Amino acid sequence: MNWLLKQVHTNLAVSRTANADLFDKVGVLLLHKGQPITEGIRDLLENREVFIWERKEDENRSSNVVKAFPKDVYVKLVGSLWSIYHEAKLISQEQIEHTINLVETIIKQLRPINVYLNLNLVRLDVEQFKHHDYGTFAHSLNVAILATLTARRLRYSEKKLRHLTLGALLHDLGKLNIPKEVLNKPGTLTAKELLLMKQHPQFGADMLKNSRVLPSVLETVVKHHERWNGTGYPCGYKKDDIHLDAQIVAVTDVFEALTADRPYRKGLPPYYALEMIIAGAGKGYNPTVVKAFRESLILYPENAVVTLNTGEIGVVAAVPVQMPTRPLIRLLRDNKGRFLNKAQYVDLMQDLTRFIGRVEFNLPM
Ligand SMILES: [Fe+2]
Incomplete structure (x- = not known):
């Protein structure tokens, strides 16, 4: 988008106020929005060309064009995830096949590499989000979108990409087995609650035992809280003992969680969350993954x-x-x-x- 000067034909009535900032043809401000129109100002403006600034799409830009993830597709995806999994206990192959269809939709939407995902707008805007417990599913979808963008930056093949996106969508499945009072608890968790919470990667893997997902998908579910320097859980694995898919999901999961509004706290601004992730490169996170994430994430689209x-x-x-x-x-x-x-x-x-x-x-x- 560009900002362009557009000529307007003003019909100025004395005693009213200007309803926009008015400029001459080279962009010099003539009258502020809200300023009263006196007889003198009216006479002055009536004898000259008057312009306003207007935002215009630039149709000639192509390689740098940023596409926003479509809101209607996003809402449908969260709704589908909710209907597939909200009462899930043991996941069937049929449920996985439905999810693979969602993976195809996500990958199709992310084909042009420059995709801007507004993480919070949808959560706040959409009525269904208030009526259903869509939080976990919106989180999983955000994590999956960001992970897919990062993996593409790392030149994943189309086949590997599909498995990564599926693993990312399923990474927090085990949280469905954690009571909501613990998940949304405003204060600090007790030692017992924390222990339960830390079991959700394994709960997720247990839920998938009747389905035929690839080992890499299971690794993403089980190891997305492991950390590059061995400080994660449940096993304290390090570096290459953690599948690259799980390393990617670790980064996008933390970023998403930091920026999300919770019932008990407001989300951090995305720039701040990203700086925290960058600070963790080489410590909690694989630096190559952090670099790819940073390069794929569009926080501030050009011309926003x-x-x-x-x-x-x-x-x-x-x-x-x-x-x-x-x-x-x-x-x-x-x-x-x-x-x-x-x-x-x-x-x-x-x-x-x-x-x-x-x-x-x-x-x-
Ligand atoms: Fe998790």
């Missing part, structure tokens, strides 16, 4: 409108590959909401006092 912690509003002008949490921002409005006359840039790599508070206008989902 963002609000900074200072209250300033700007457009993402460029995203550094090495540090995608700190893009270059072209400021549009100052911290009082006034349109800026001259192009001003903030490089978040240099200016560490500013950061992105929220993405103001997300790409259409």
